[in-house]
Amino acid sequence: MQRFNIGLLLALTAITRAENDCPRIISRSGWGARPSKHVEYMKIPVEYVVIHHTVTPSCSTVSMCVDRVASIHSFHVDTNGWSDIGFxxxxxxxxxxxxxxxxxxxGAHTYGFNRRSVGIALIGEFTDSLPPRIQLExxxxLLECGVKEGELAENYKVLAARQVSATKSPGLALFQEIQTWPDWVENP
Structure with missing residues (x-):
């Protein structure tokens, strides 16, 4: 697996955060993504956000998270045969x-909703406990940033993957949490 200079990576991505008031976003090249085999574009702004969990061990450092994302990417592409990571x-x-x-x-995250939603996965398993506060923040x-930058509709709706697919994602604890958010909807 390819290794990256994490200090340099964080310095470069911190600039992006300061300029647009968005969370630090590690680019595909920053975590070592392979090029997508097929690209289909969405209509922007997007109306729905579907929340998932990865059902993997969590990560608490950049190097751990880079490894976890690269592993999920490999699983989606090499095992599932998808054109890219699903989320x-x-x-x-x-x-x-x-x-x-x-x-x-x-994306390839929620069958029937991929063309009209952004799929966001929290790394970890959140059936019995919530993600760390820093992860939820x-x-x-990211959602606020999406609205500010015109990527998400101002009246976007948050759904749990389990609401529109036969899955237990994003885990019961996280599902109960997002039901308290003002943008969550019971029915799409």
Whole structure:
């Protein structure tokens, strides 16, 4: 697996955060993504956000999260045969956001909703406990940033993957948490 200069990576991404008041977003090249085999673009601004968890061990440092995202990417591409990582973004327990397919590409995260939603996965398993506060704050900051930059509709709606797919994602504890958010909707 390719290693990166994490100090340089954080210095470069911190500039982005200061300029646009968005969370630190580690680019695809920052975590070593392979090029996508197929790209399909979404209509912007996006109306829905679907929240997932990765059902993997969590991560609390940049190097751990980079390894976890790269592993998920390999699983999606090499095992599932997908053209790229399925999620639009992944949020680590280190407080960073990792770019998957990003704002503009149709993902492979929620069958039937991929063309009209951004799929955001929190790295970890959140059935019995909530993600760390820093992870939840990074997610909320990403959503605010998406609205400010015109990527998400101002009246976007948050859904849990379990609401629109046969899954237990994003875990019961996280599902109960997002039901308290003002942008969560019971029915899409």
């Amino acid at each position: 639009s973004f992944l949020v680590g327990g280190d407080g960073n956001v990792y770019e998957g397919r990003g704002w503009h590409q149709v 990074a997610l909320k900051s």
